[in-house]
Every structure is written in structure tokens, then in C-alpha cells.
Amino acid sequence: MKVLIVNTSESTGGAAVAAHRLMDALHANGVEAEMLVRNRSTSDTLVHAPHCKWWLKWCFLWERLVIFIHLRFSRKGLFAIDIANVGTDITARPEFKAADVIHLHWINQGWLSLKSLQRILQSGKRVVWTMHDLWPVSSICHYAEECTGFHNACGHCPQLPHPSSKDLSHQVWKQKEKVYREGQITFVACSQWLATQARMASLSQGHRVVSIPNAIDTQVFRPMDRRAAREALGLPTDPNLKIVLFVAQQITNVRKGGPYLIEAFQKLLAAHPDYRHNTALLILGGAAEQYTSAFDVPVFPVGYTEEVERIVQTYNAADLFVIPSVSDNLPNTIMEALACGLPCVGFAAGGIPEMIDHHSNGYVARAQDTQDLADGLHWVLQSDATTLQQAALDKVHRCYSQQSVAQQYLAIYEGK
Structure with missing residues (x-):
């Protein structure tokens, strides 16, 4: 055939x-x-x-x-x-x-x-x-x-x-x-x-x-050493620094929900001021530099790339992945993040709830509810990373191999 x-x-x-x-x-x-x-x-x-x-x-x-x-x-x-x-x-x-x-x-x-x-x-x-x-x-x-x-x-x-x-x-x-x-x-x-x-x-x-x-090819998208990934990207290697990753081909695309993420971070930092000192945002995508001053935490913009090795390094440099999209089908970005062992936080929009298992491999927030999105970020940041990573990997191998x-x-x- x-x-x-x-x-x-x-x-x-x-x-x-x-x-x-x-x-x-x-x-x-x-x-x-x-x-x-x-x-x-x-x-x-x-x-x-x-x-x-x-x-x-x-x-x-x-x-x-x-x-x-x-x-x-x-x-x-x-x-x-x-x-x-x-x-x-x-x-x-x-x-x-x-x-x-x-x-x-x-x-x-x-x-x-x-x-x-x-x-x-x-x-x-x-x-x-x-x-x-x-x-x-x-x-x-x-x-x-x-x-x-x-x-x-x-x-x-x-x-x-x-x-x-x-x-x-x-x-x-x-x-x-x-x-x-x-x-x-x-x-x-x-x-x-x-x-x-x-x-x-x-x-x-x-x-x-x-x-x-x-x-997804789990031989390509897979967990790797976080410190090595951060070094390769020129990011801080402090293990106490939690890095949240946001990815979109074009960050300013309104469907990708950038303004919702900004508002969610404001609410997260208002409720938990300590995150100002031990949290950063990593943005992979076109026009990422436009968001560098929009957050009260360090922001590291990485321009859009099709280089797979660099994309895999970017996922592995982070501690969690956030997708504030207001509408989406079955985002490859969630699949890639899960395959690299990253827990995910996103809105209940489109096919996202089919990929993120609430309170298992991440957190599904109510659609366009920035307070719930902030709560989801906090929940993941405070949860056991090893348990979340295993749940992420299990999901990928079970559903997307x-x-x-x-x-x-x-x-x-x-x-x-």
C-alpha cells in the first residue's frame, strides 16, 4: 500500500x-x-x-x-x-x-x-x-x-x-x-x-x-538532564529556579491566549509573592520578545525555530508547560511537553482536556478563567515533580505512540 x-x-x-x-x-x-x-x-x-x-x-x-x-x-x-x-x-x-x-x-x-x-x-x-x-x-x-x-x-x-x-x-x-x-x-x-x-x-x-x-516519536521527544538543557540554552542553572514554558508559533496570535497568561501570572504573584524570586518564564515562538516586559518575573524569549534538538532542549529546560489557548484542536505542544516529562496547565478548550489529565499529569483550568489558571500553575509548582513526570510519560506512551x-x-x- x-x-x-x-x-x-x-x-x-x-x-x-x-x-x-x-x-x-x-x-x-x-x-x-x-x-x-x-x-x-x-x-x-x-x-x-x-x-x-x-x-x-x-x-x-x-x-x-x-x-x-x-x-x-x-x-x-x-x-x-x-x-x-x-x-x-x-x-x-x-x-x-x-x-x-x-x-x-x-x-x-x-x-x-x-x-x-x-x-x-x-x-x-x-x-x-x-x-x-x-x-x-x-x-x-x-x-x-x-x-x-x-x-x-x-x-x-x-x-x-x-x-x-x-x-x-x-x-x-x-x-x-x-x-x-x-x-x-x-x-x-x-x-x-x-x-x-x-x-x-x-x-x-x-x-x-x-x-x-x-x-509523536518518543525516541526524539524524551526527558533529558535539565541542567544540561539550561546550559545549552544559556539559561540559569539554579535547581531552585522553577521555569514555566509557553510555546506558540506566533506568540501574539490571539487564540494562543497570551493576555490571559499575563493576567494569570499577576494573580499568581499577588497570592504567592515568593514566586517573584524563584520563578521565571521561558517563551518559545515568534515575537516572543514582545512579552519580555509584561511579567513581574524574569522572561527568557527564544525565537521560533524548527530545529528539533533545540525544541527538545527548550522543553527539558522547563519545570512545567502552560497553554492558555482559548481554542485549539489537539496541540502538538502539549504532546511534546508530555513526552519530555513536563506536567501541563491549560484551559478547558478544544481538545486540551483530552490531553491533560486533571490532577494527574497537570491541571485543566476553567475556560478563560485566569484565577483558575493561576491556581493550576500553583498546584503544579507545589506538587511532586517525579509523580507528575511519570504520569505525563505514561499518557504519551499509552495514547500517542x-x-x-x-x-x-x-x-x-x-x-x-
């Missing part, structure tokens, strides 16, 4: 990381798999990309321009929606022709159009689509928040400046509905939360929806 994994990027973003890890997991379990991406960043012979760069750039710019016009020339929300009005036909490529299964992941921002999807479905090949957000079964949005328009035929979209019953969201919904009638899709949600959302979508009706988590995830996908590929 040959599987072709299709994603916009080879390595940038959570979906790319998950897609590449799945390819590795499939290989480790005897399945032949390759990737087809728009943005290739390595010389990996198993990863393919088109050579016509001008066309790819044109597709990206044209889609953004159309969206910009529909947003009445406002930049707000310019990358919050996708309409897939233009893209690349991959069905003539040799990798596509050789594959038995076409496994789609995140294919937005001018990579595949709805016309491209139609041709893929018309090919008769088995199509599996891993959902890293809601877009595959919504019309234009990646996160619907409180909107339930995707349960029906969209329209009156809150992400558009002048919503109406026949607005852009409804138009794209109609196009998707027509395309999806061309064949069968198995939608795979990375979390039970997203699977529940997907099953309520009108576009998923007549198609199969299942839930399979992402995989390469073998477990690969076997679940293999059953899907075989139509079981």
Missing part, C-alpha cells in the same frame, strides 16, 4: 509537524508513504513539491486578494478564512498516480482549490482527510467559535463585515457541498472535541468521521 500525504508546508506549523510525524510513524510500521507539499524546506527524497514557484505564489496572492475585497479592504481576519478559489491540480503528478491512498492534511492558502479536491475525488482513490481545524467541514472559517452556521448551509458569517444569507460563506459552502458529492471522504479529527464538531456539520453528512490523535496511531490509520486506509 502506498500513501501520499498532502500538506501545504513540509515543516512550518502544527499541521506540517503532525503530517511529517505521521509519515515517520507509517514508515516505522511498514507502510510506504511520501509527502507532497507546496513549501518544501528540506532535501528529503520522500518529500515532493511542484517546481512552478510563480504559479504557487500567484495562487496564494489571488486568493488573499479576493478575500481582502470581501473584507472591504480590511486586513483584520485576512488569514482567518480560506476560500480555495484557486490552487494546483496534483492528479497528474507521478506521486499521485502511484498512490493507493490520498491523505490530505492542511491544504489551504492557495495550495489546493475546491476544483483540485473535485479532481482528487473523481480519481476514485481512497481519500482520507485529517482535520487540524474545522475548515474541511465548514465553509470558510478554521475556528467557528460560537457560530453554528456550519451545522446548516452557512451564511450570516460573523467573520465577514457585511454578513447575509447569501454571503461568501454560503457561496463557498454550496461549492464544497457540490464537490463533496463526487466521492467518499473519511474525515479524521485529531481530537474527540473536533470530531464532535465535525459530525454536526452539514458538509460531513454522508461521509465518515473518526477521531485519531497525532503521533507511533505504533498506536499508525495502526489506527492503517485500518482506515484498508476501509475498516
